Amino acid sequence: MRAQANALASEGHRRARASSIAGLVERDALVHRAAAQLRALDAEAEGLVFGRLDFDDGETYHIGRLGVRDNQEPLLVDWRAPAAEPFYRATSGDPLGVVRRRVIICRGPKVVALDDDVLSPDHVGDLRVLGEGALLAALRRSRGPHMRDIVTTIQREQDAAIRAPARGVTVITGGPGTGKTQVALHRAAYLLYTDRTRFTGGRILVVGPSNVFTDYISRVLPSLGEDSVHLRALGELVEGVTATRRDSPEVAQIKGRDSMRQVLVELMWQAPPTAPDRLRLVYAGQVLTLDVDDLAKARRRVRDKCEATGTMPNAARPAAAAVLLDTLWTKTDGPHFDRHLFADDVADRGEFHRFLQAWWPALTPTKVLSWLAETARVVGLDARAAEVLAGSYHGRPDWSVDDVPLLDELAELLGELPAAPKAPEPEWRLRELTSGTRRVATFVLSCGLRDGWELYAPGHPTPIALAGPTIDNDAIAAAQRWAETVILREGHRVISWADGFDPHGEEGYVPVLAEPLPVEEADDDSPAEEPYLHVILDEAQDLSPMEGRMIARRAEFASMTVVGDFGQATHPLAAGSWPQLLNRLGKREARTLELPTGYRLPKAIADYATRVLAPGIAPTRSYRSGGTLSVRQVDDMHAAVQEAVRQTPGETSIAVIATDSAAEELAPLVDVAVVPASLVKGLEYDHVIVVEPADIVAAEPRGLNRLYVALTRAVAGLVILHQKALPAALRD
Numbered sequence: 267m268r269a270q271a272n273a274l275a276s277e278g279h280r281r282a283r284a285s286s287i288a289g290l291v292e293r294d295a296l297v298h299r300a301a302a303q304l305r306a307l308d309a310e311a312e313g314l315v316f317g318r319l320d321f322d323d324g325e326t327y328h329i330g331r332l333g334v335r336d337n338q339e340p341l342l343v344d345w346r347a348p349a350a351e352p353f354y355r356a357t358s359g360d361p362l363g364v365v366r367r368r369v370i371i372c373r374g375p376k377v378v379a380l381d382d383d384v385l386s387p388d389h390v391g392d393l394r395v396l397g398e399g400a401l402l403a404a405l406r407r408s409r410g411p412h413m414r415d416i417v418t419t420i421q422r423e424q425d426a427a428i429r430a431p432a433r434g435v436t437v438i439t440g441g442p443g444t445g446k447t448q449v450a451l452h453r454a455a456y457l458l459y460t461d462r463t464r465f466t467g468g469r470i471l472v473v474g475p476s477n478v479f480t481d482y483i484s485r486v487l488p489s490l491g492e493d494s495v496h497l498r499a500l501g502e503l504v505e506g507v508t509a510t511r512r513d514s515p516e517v518a519q520i521k522g523r524d525s526m527r528q529v530l531v532e533l534m535w536q537a538p539p540t541a542p543d544r545l546r547l548v549y550a551g552q553v554l555t556l557d558v559d560d561l562a563k564a565r566r567r568v569r570d571k572c573e574a575t576g577t578m579p580n581a582a583r584p585a586a587a588a589v590l591l592d593t594l595w596t597k598t599d600g601p602h603f604d605r606h607l608f609a610d611d612v613a614d615r616g617e618f619h620r621f622l623q624a625w626w627p628a629l630t631p632t633k634v635l636s637w638l639a640e641t642a643r644v645v646g647l648d649a650r651a652a653e654v655l656a657g658s659y660h661g662r663p664d665w666s667v668d669d670v671p672l673l674d675e676l677a678e679l680l681g682e683l684p685a686a687p688k689a690p691e692p693e694w695r696l697r698e699l700t701s702g703t704r705r706v707a708t709f710v711l712s713c714g715l716r717d718g719w720e721l722y723a724p725g726h727p728t729p730i731a732l733a734g735p736t737i738d739n740d741a742i743a744a745a746q747r748w749a750e751t752v753i754l755r756e757g758h759r760v761i762s763w764a765d766g767f768d769p770h771g772e773e774g775y776v777p778v779l780a781e782p783l784p785v786e787e788a789d790d791d792s793p794a795e796e797p798y799l800h801v802i803l804d805e806a807q808d809l810s811p812m813e814g815r816m817i818a819r820r821a822e823f824a825s826m827t828v829v830g831d832f833g834q835a836t837h838p839l840a841a842g843s844w845p846q847l848l849n850r851l852g853k854r855e856a857r858t859l860e861l862p863t864g865y866r867l868p869k870a871i872a873d874y875a876t877r878v879l880a881p882g883i884a885p886t887r888s889y890r891s892g893g894t895l896s897v898r899q900v901d902d903m904h905a906a907v908q909e910a911v912r913q914t915p916g917e918t919s920i921a922v923i924a925t926d927s928a929a930e931e932l933a934p935l936v937d938v939a940v941v942p943a944s945l946v947k948g949l950e951y952d953h954v955i956v957v958e959p960a961d962i963v964a965a966e967p968r969g970l971n972r973l974y975v976a977l978t979r980a981v982a983g984l985v986i987l988h989q990k991a992l993p994a995a996l997r998d
């Protein structure tokens with residue numbers, strides 16, 4: 267395969283030498299493809315083959331990170347292929363024909379260990395885990411700065427979540443360390459494998475809470491040979507902005523609430539701070555003036571007009587010109603002038619044009635949001651909230667993560683800046699249902715989880731007909747025949763079917779009709795960006811309503827995997843339940859898969875952390891024994907932290923976790939990672955030192971949940987250092 271990839275690259279170079287421009291383009295394409303193949307092969311260097319299945323009929327498969335064939339003979343089965351499923355699913359209770367499962371453990375190209383599970387019917391009891399030796403070895407390995415993949419030791423319930431169907435919404439829940447993040451990432455690799463043409467080229471988006479977290483998980487997909495997934499932190503979702511700082515809970519609570527949308531609407535229709543407040547013109551010897559009040563009234567009229575017609579501010583300059591001209595005309599005295607002539611004359615003047623540009627400038631989201639820094643200008647916020655908001659911007663030249671959903675919202679509300687007119691769409695596109703800037707208004711047939719097949723009519727967000735349970739979910743042809751009958755009743759004949767999306771972004775089927783239905787023009791005419799087809803959201807429990815809207819915009823035409831744990835919810839506006847969270851994401855129903863077993867925390871640490879777990883949430887069953895836990899009351903915190911770091915074994919990953927302000931103080935004192943509690947979500951270390959739990963709890967409304975997150979990061983050892991009394995739940 268390496269030789270083939272190299273040959274492909276050489277062929278590209280040969281063609282470039284042989285011909286003109288076209289040859290160069292071809293070379294780039296070939297060399298690019300060859301490089302991608304070589305990259306994938308390099309990624310597989312460690313543990314290319316990691317499993318073997320022996321079946322009761324004498325058949326043997328080898329399982330690997332990618333499929334390899336020798337002519338037509340399969341040498342190695344890709345772990346994602348259906349044939350590899352028994353590797354992760356077979357148990358002695360349900361052996362699926364497997365008599366022996368072997369995990370082959372390699373270091374570089376050398377086999378260093380084998381781990382066998384013998385699955386015979388006379389084996390008493392069920393296996394607790396798959397490949398126990400290999401799993402324990404993986405869990406005992408010390409943690410590095412990046413997460414490693416778990417492809418050799420995926421457990422049964424994790425496999426079920428990884429291989430869940432792509433369509434619809436899949437919710438994956440489980441306590442800390444149950445492998446939610448791992449499952450989410452392996453699922454992305456699985457989806458790419460099952461439908462590469464659909465999902466390749468950045469059509470899958472993975473969103474994590476912070477860029478520390480996305481950096482930590484960034485190596486997993488490349489190590490699985492996949493590099494076409496977009497991985498973004500919440501603060502990186504808006505083009506041109508990279509936000510890493512979080513606001514205080516008080517500020518986040520204001521910026522995250524749903525009503526902020528209305529505040530932004532008010533803000534963007536206000537007069538910009540730079541807008542002139544007087545217009546003076548001399549026309550046919552008459553001095554015409556518009557003062558502050560006239561201009562305020564005119565602005566109000568422009569807004570009313572635009573809101574009535576759905577025109578966005580950035581497309582409203584013609585409306586603004588018309589209103590200004592009309593207001594000016596009423597200032598002229600009497601019937602001396604023709605109204606149209608007057609408007610044409612004035613509109614042509616340079617001074618009018620310059621005024622208009624200053625009075626109704628093109629707006630960008632960052633420009634409008636920066637007006638929030640001036641308390642007096644905020645409409646729709648109570649005085650206290652306005653003061654807190656304005657304060658949050660003082661002395662801060664950068665945007666916070668909590669500003670990003672507001673910028674995203676504004677981008678939608680303001681509309682595109684006016685651009686040059688676009689060439690008309692070619693005829694063939696009229697048949698195509700795209701989810702970009704234009705959409706053919708036609709019927710869509712999709713399969714809901716609850717109601718079976720649903721048929722949507724043009725422009726209707728709710729189905730016009732439900733097939734109910736009478737049509738088998740798998741029998742697409744039967745469902746299509748049913749839909750064709752309904753569509754015929756509506757007066758249209760179906761010729762064939764194409765892939766598309768229903769109004770909720772779920773995958774569906776679009777009928778090609780004998781008579782085309784009208785084409786809906788899109789609001790903006792920016793070049794169509796390819797929409798995401800699957801969005802994976804990690805740490806979803808923390809999404810504020812405004813963040814939910816930002817994700818929903820990106821997942822409008824996508825199926826989703828939503829991963830979270832309400833026990834770790836720390837955002838002051840975090841949803842209280844999955845249905846509420848799904849609602850924020852603009853989705854309706856979901857299949858839920860639960861991961862019950864914790865692989866990170868040793869039992870002693872898990873039991874201790876459970877004491878601060880919010881009521882009503884079931885604790886996670888911990889798979890691991892061992893681990894050390896130490897709780898120390900100290901006099902001198904700085905000295906104690908330095909001492910605790912000294913006592914931790916070398917060659918391991920260590921983190922000190924403290925409140926944001928304490929972390930700043932401690933960072934220069936030790937040469938290990940000092941991580942603010944607000945950024946530690948999703949990360950893990952061999953040894954963790956948690957500093958002053960009482961302060962972590964006191965720092966925010968959901969401080970106990972934050973402490974729970976901090977206490978659940980350690981793989982091997984947890985040290986708690988406190989000067990103040992411990993929070994009540996940890997006291998005895």
Ligand SMILES: Nc1ncnc2c1ncn2[C@@H]1O[C@H](COP(=O)(O)OP(=O)(O)OP(=O)(O)O)[C@@H](O)[C@H]1O
Nearest residue numbers: 416419420421442443444445446447448865866948
């Ligand atoms: N099947 C497995 N084989 C080997 N290691 C595993 C397996 N499942 C999980 N792990 C390990 O357990 C640790 C926790 O996994 P992960 O971070 O995905 O959990 P999580 O549920 O997302 O946790 P949190 O909610 O705290 O973010 C990781 O080190 C991961 O590699």
